[in-house]
Every structure is written in C-alpha cells, then in structure tokens.
Amino acid sequence: MIKHIFKMIWNKKKQNSLLIVEILLSFMVIFGVFSYGLNAYSNYATPMGINYKQVWAISYNHTLDTKSADSVTMVYENLLNNIKAMPQVIDAGYHSNNIPFSTNHMSGGLKYKDEVIYYINGYDVDQNFLKVTGATMASGRWYNKADAAQRGKIVVINQFLKEKMFGKEDAIGKTFGNAEGKDPVKIIGVVNSIKQEGDYQKLSYGRYNLHDTAAYKWMGKILVKVAPGSGADFEGKLYKLMANTLRKSNIEIEHLDNKLTAYNKFTVVPLIIMSIVAGFLIINVALGIFGVLWYNINKRRGEIGLRRAVGATGNGVSQQLVYEALVLTTLSLVVGTFFAVQFPLLHVFDLPAIVYVKAMLSAIVFIYLLVLVCSLYPGKQAAAVYPAVALHEE
Template identity: 40%
Template structure:
C-alpha cells in the first residue's frame, strides 16, 4: 500500500513537489513562531525570584537641588522606616519591571570572562523588601563595611555560567585592569525583573550603602522601594508623599506599586505575542485554503482514475483512504525537510534558548501541520469516495 502511494505521488511529482515546498515553508514559519511563543510560555512558568505584592516604588526627583542629596536621602529613609505601616525601605539603581537596566561583561575569574550580566546597585535592606530567596551564603550587611572590595550577591544563572559546578560563595572576581575586585557573599535562586515573560538572565547585586556610595552624587535620581503592611491604601500613600516633601524641602515624588508596574509591563509584552499569534493563525488559514484548493483540483483532474478504480471494485472508503494516505505521505516529506532546517536552530544556538524549547516547538509545528492536512484532506477525500464510475467515465 505504501509503495503504491509513493508510486502515485511520483507520477504526479511536479504538483506534489510544489505542495511539499508549501508544507515545508509553512512548517518552518510555524516552527519559528512556536519557538517564540513556547519560550515566552516557558519563562512565564518560571519563578520570578522576588515578591512584588505590597511594595511601592517612589521615584524621587531632587530637581535643581544639588546640595546634601545623600544626607537628605539618608534622613528620608530613616523617616520612612519610622512611619507606621512601613515594614522596610530600600533603594535600587534600577527597579523591577522598569524599561531600563545596566549590563556589563567586565568581570573576570581566573582568566574567564563573565556573560553579559544585569547589574543592580542595592543596599542591605533589598533582600527583605523584595523577599529574595538566598540559597547559598548570605545577603550583605554591616559585616561588610570594613571590606575594601565590592561586596556582591549573584543569581544562580550567573554562578552556573561563571563557575560551573563550583560554589560561587567566597569567589573574588576582578576586571581586565585588575584595579577593582568583587567578592561574592551569597547566591539567590532567580531574579526575573524584566517582566513575567523575561528569562532568568545572569544578575549581580552590588552593595552600595547610602552612607558610602559614590553613585549617589549630584546627578543621580534615586528610586526607593517601600514594603508596606498588607491592606495599606491611599491614606498611607498620601502620608508618605507628604513626609517626603517635608523632609526633602520640595523634592518631587511619584509613587507606583510594583504590582501595577508588573501589569503595565505585562500588557506591553503581550502586544508582540498577540501579533505573533495572529501571524500564525493567518498562516494556518492560508495554508488550509491552499491545501483545500489543491486537493479539490486534484480530484477534478483524477475523476477518470477514480472512476476506473471504482469500476474495478474499489470501495468508497478505499478511495478516501488513498487520498488521505497520499496527503499524509506528502506532508511527511515536507515536514521532514522542515525538521532538517529546524534542527539547525539548537545546534547553532539561534535565539540562545534551551534545547527543550526547540524540541517542543518542533512538536507543536509538526502536530499543527499534520492536523491541518488531515482536516483539509477529509472533505475532498469524501467527495472522491462519492464519485460513481458511470458518471466519471461518461464525463471523460
């Protein structure tokens, strides 16, 4: 039976080759779309690494005030901590779900360069405000005041790529010039600050306490994160804004919650994903129409063959199975060519994703193509099965 199907396909190799080329290209496009959708879904299922609930973000703008910024900020943090309803206060150079971050690859360890790493300047309270999960070592604190090195905490992704199977705690990194050193005191499990669809990129947290940081000069606008008691609302928000204005003598302060920022970033990230989904749906619709039209045309061109087979005793179900079998064989050949192209993605590291993402995308694209082919071939095969030999032979 299979040999017979291949013979029929070879006898109509020109039209079948065009059909296989269409299936191959459709499979490849579906594979690429599936890779992007599957990777985002995979990231969505991963832990964020921090807790955004009950955390408020205060963007402080000193404006033209260039005097005593650090002292004023230190006083402000103390006043906010003393406010009833406030659990903890921290500052960060870049906050979760923002649209900007700092990246570097300057770190070196025994001659090995670090991957591109996201950098966050933070203080001793960040671990409590964001609820970071320290899985090895500790978070930095006052015990690190006397060190001459930068005290840092990294995430597990950074530790794996930089040190492999070795423990990251206690490692000292340097740069190309060897004029700065960073000592790792702890490791957190993950930190996906970009969005719900962001991947867990290599991340490093650098300790910069308010009292000794050189980064809080006359140009930087600090961002404070305040963890409040559950159920806190507009009353506490207004109270904190008034206190900021009183302490800073007129600095502007805008407040948002990390939960709101998370929703806004999620909406922003959903737009291209929805567009990708629509592209995939449009592609599937066009492929379906093309397959249906080609099969319909083939049936009209092969009425004499169908009538002759029916006259020789072939049943309607046998005719239907023949057309379905031909389409499945053609689809298999087209998908096989598409898989040869798709398998190059994980081998060449295209998109830089984990191998399981590509495998799932291949499976999704394969299932969609075969399902689409079977659906499109079902009705034309039924039409072919209903053709009577006397009618088809009389038309010829």
C-alpha cells in the same frame, strides 16, 4: 500502496510542488511562533524570585543644596527611618535606578580565571533589600550593617550567574575581578534569581553591590513594602513626606505590580501579532490543501471510477487520497526539519536548544493534524463517486 502513492506523486510533481512549498512555508512559520511561545511560557513558569505585590517604588532626584557629605548622608538616612516609622510601612530600602520591571539597565563584565563574562547587571542596594522584596538566598548570606567597612571587597551574585561561573560548585568564598581582571571581590552569598524583566523574559546575570554613602546622590529609588490595604490616602502621605524632605525634587510613586503588567506587554503584544499572522496563514494553508484535494478529485473522477469498477472500495479510495496528502506533507516536513535543526546549531535568537526541539515537534504534529483534517472530507467525497457515473462522464 506506499510505492504506488510515491509513483503517482512523482507523475504529478508539477501539480504537487506548489502544495509542498506551501506546507513547507507554513511549517517554518508555525515553528517560529511555537519557538517564541514556548520560550515565553518556559520563562513564565520560572519563579519570579520576589514578592512584588504591595511593593512601591519611589523615584526622586537629588536636590539638596548642602555640599557636606555627612549632611547628605544624615538627610537620606533620616528620610528612610521616617518612611519605616510610618504605620503602613513594613520595610523600605534604597535601590539603584534599575529596579525590577524597569527599562533601566546597568551592565558590565567580570573575569573569573581566564573567562570574561559580559552583560552582568549590577544593582546597588542596601541591607533591607531581602525584607522589602521577599527575595531569598540560595546559599551564603546577605549584607548586614557590619559589611559597610568592606564595601567594594565583597559581593552577592544571583543563582543564574553562579551556575554560569561555577556550575554545581560552591561559590561562597571565591573571588573574581572586573572585565580587566582588576578590583577583586569575594562572594559572600548567592541569591535566587529574580526575573527583573517581567514574567516572559529570560533570567539575566546579576550582581548585588552594597551601596556607599556617596551613592545617595544618584541612586534615585526607594523600594517600600506596604501593608495590605494601603491605598491613595497613604500614598499621598508618603508623597508629602518625600516632598518636604527633598524640596524641588521630582517625586513619583509607582506600584511594582503595575510596572510588571506594563512590562509584560513588550512580550505579549508581539506574540499576539505573530499568532494572528500565523492564524491567517493556517487558514490559507487549510483552504489551499482543501481546494487542491477537491480539484484533484474532480480531475481524477475517471481514475476513481475505474478503480471502483475493478473492485476498489470507497474506503480504499478515500484512504489513498488521505495517504497522498500525508506523504506530500512528510516530504515538506523533511525539508522543513532540516532548516529547523539549524536554529539551535547556529544559536539563532539565542534560545535554549530544548525550546527549539519542542517547537519543532509541536509544529510537525500540528501540520500533520491540519493536513489530515483538510483531507478527510475530500477523501469522503471521493469514496462517494459511483463507477458508472464517473465512467459515463469520461
């Protein structure tokens, strides 16, 4: 039967070519949507790395009139101590402007042996970072007060960067320099990776530097872990404390969970738009397949009647039409799979290869199910054609 179906398809190649192209284009679009969606889901399933709930971010700008470095240090250290002394505060710490779920980025490069790695996000933090965010260490240790004397000589990196640089080797005690190979630093700890850019974005390389006293003038953020139930009243008190200490400064208090929700929209909204477009395309393809098969039945009533007259069963005729649709789909998917395979080979969109493989298999199954559903009813209608009526019409 398969040989017979291929012969019939070849004899009607002009009529079938449009359907093949339509299925091919649909497969590529569905493949793209599934790739984007599966990658977003894979990133979503990755642990966040921090406990962002009940964490507030205070933004400020340096407005102190004093030029004395010691005076500046004293003001900011007293400010942090006063914040920690508030009964609703669990812990607090300074952080550079690129806090989690913000649009600020500070990236650079590093050189380990002969390999240069770029797009390393650098975060300036203090020894309170783990307690405030709930981040955990994968190996080694975090900074302590005694490390102040070694600023610029030691560093903590995240697990994602550690795997890139060392694979399964232990990173503790190893050294690397900047992109030019200068200013070497020793790794004292590896922190579990944090999804800085929201639920649906991939992990990024990160290094955590212990800030020095000169950084108070430009860091601009204080992360505060507050007790459950802290609301607008406490937020007002916190704002008043900041405003009284840093006069003329622009103070803003944000909640990390709200920032996460806002950041996630950058990923969710395009996915929704792509899904809507793909949905319309699927409807058009389904109607196209259904219409073509329906048209073929009406055009082939004489052929169907003759087949029934010489002994073909209704189910046999129905199965033939369904098989024809599936063979056409297979021809389209062979070409579509060839193009889809190029995506991981050429690193298009720089997604993991496993995402492309899963998306390709899912799109193939989806297209086959779509064509099968759309061909069942026309096939059933073909089975209901009476031989005498069809031959009489001929």
